[in-house]
Amino acid sequence: MTAHTANNKRLAKNTLLLYLRMLLTMGISLYTSRIVLATLGAVDYGIYNVVGGFVTMFAIVSGAMTTATQRFLSFEIGKELEGNMRSLFSTAVMIHIVLAGVILILAETVGVWFINTQMNFPADRYTAVNWVFQFSVLTFIISVISVPYNAAIVAHEKMAVFAYISIVEVTLKLIVVYLLAISTFDKLLLYAALLAVIAIVVRIIYGVYCNKHLTDCRCNWKWDAKYRSQIMSFVSWNLIGSAAGIAKEQGLNVMLNIFYGVAVNAARGIAYQVLGALQGFVANFQLALNPQIVKLYAAGDKQEMFKLVYRGSKFSYILLFSLSLPVIIEAPYVLQLWLMQVPEYTAIFLRLVLITALIDSLSGPLIASMHASGRVRNYQIVVGGISLLTLPIAYLFFKLGYPPYIAMMISLAISVCCHFVRLILLNYTIQLPIRSFLCKVTFKAFLISFLSLIMPLFLYYNMESSFLSFFLICIVAITSSLFVSFFIGLDRKEREFMLNKAGTLVNRIRR
Secondary structure, three states, rough: OOOOHHHHHHHHHHHHHHHHHHHHHHHHHHHHHHHHHHHHOOOHHHHHHHHHHHHHHHHHHHHHHHHHHHHHHHHHHHHHHOOHHHHHHHHHHHHHHHHHHHHHHHHHHHHHHHHOOOOOOOOOOOHHHHHHHHHHHHHHHHHHHHEEEHHHHHOOOOOOHHHHHHHHHHHHHHHHHHHHHHOOOOOHHHHHHHHHHHHHHHHHHHHHHHEEEEEEEOOOOOOHHHHHHHHHHHHHHHHHHHHHHHHHHHHHHHHHHHHHOOOHHHHHHHHHHHHHHHHHHHHHHHHHHHHHHHHHOOOHHHHHHHHHHHHHHHHHHHHHHHHHHHHHHHHHHHHHHHOOOOOHHHHHHHHHHHHHHHHHHHOOOHHHHHHHHOOOHHHHHHHHHHHOOHHHHHHHHOOOOOOHHHHHHHHHHHHHHHHHHHHHHHHHHHOHHHHHHHHHHHHHHHHHHHHHHHHHHHHHOOOOOHHHHHHHHHHHHHHHHHHHHHHHHHHHHHHHHHHHHHHHHHHHOOO
């Protein structure tokens, strides 16, 4: 078996495991959130979400640290004998402990002051609010310290571990729901405390697994100055991109609120809820893909890495497109089925948000390859700066009296621009062939979209709206997108690989 074939099989297996993990956690999370809301009541549930949300604003830092840690660990694995995983892992652990300490100090000073002086809660719940805040800080601190261990598992592509630990985690959350129902103690405090206990238990499980099964990921409590400076440099530039993304999204929310009111914020929020559910599938695929991209770059095998980037971008687009196409076409009907009352503009927001996400899905492997190079300064400054242009352009159009969905159209145009800028920067940084990517990935994505739309759009405009027409259009849209993707989007080797995988799966089912 060639290394290329082994990588493909491992990628397929890891993607399947991550999908199963996502479906399990999504289903139980939807169930437990409904029960928790009913048990706590609207006021206490709102308190927990507001206080917990305030704590997670620090997630911008931990998110950048997660990306950096996964990148450097994967890079060291790719170097094989030349790598020094133990030293890198120990440095990453100590950096995260220091980061957790800084966050703790900020939370216990600025955070406590803000919670008690700037936010409004029922007068008789401030004691509970402060306890919830402390438990939320503890939970978040534990998650920060756990980052190197989670990153090590991803870098070693042990995705089955995530699936198994997720089963433990969601089982514990079901137990929490049961304890809430039977307890006579303050349910808000109990809920916050039990979630902190779950975080500690999961953290211990990750730590035990890494110490037992990943021998190169045992902390020796020694700093390595070289790794420390490399990681912190990578993180500092990555923070620019993360901050730009958050500033763009939150800035648009604020402007929409100022110009059009909370109803439009609700419409946009609903659109992003649907997007989050659909994007989870692509995120899991790219989570399984990214370590292989970094390892190939570290091994100096750029040509194989480029092939994997092309394939990853194409598959990411096909996967999201197949799931999104029925929703894009039947957005009004989907929203009517889901919601009792649909805010104005929700359907057009949803369509534009999904189309923008499709453009962005092409760029996930491109971003991973840029991270693999470690040279992210120019990328974060240029792409982050272009993304932020969404805000002044949207503000200008709002002042001119355009409808609120113009913001989503501007965001879509900016995403297209960023896609081409990424290609230019990658060509300059790692010599990624621009013309080859445009022909093999971008043009094929456009062709798949155009051809797949013909039949479902014909039915949509020639059938009266009903559940039968909705069901038929969804079936035709999914079938059309998969058929066109298979015969137009994939090359011969990719089709053979998919057929072999399908045959193997059918044989296993028959047995």
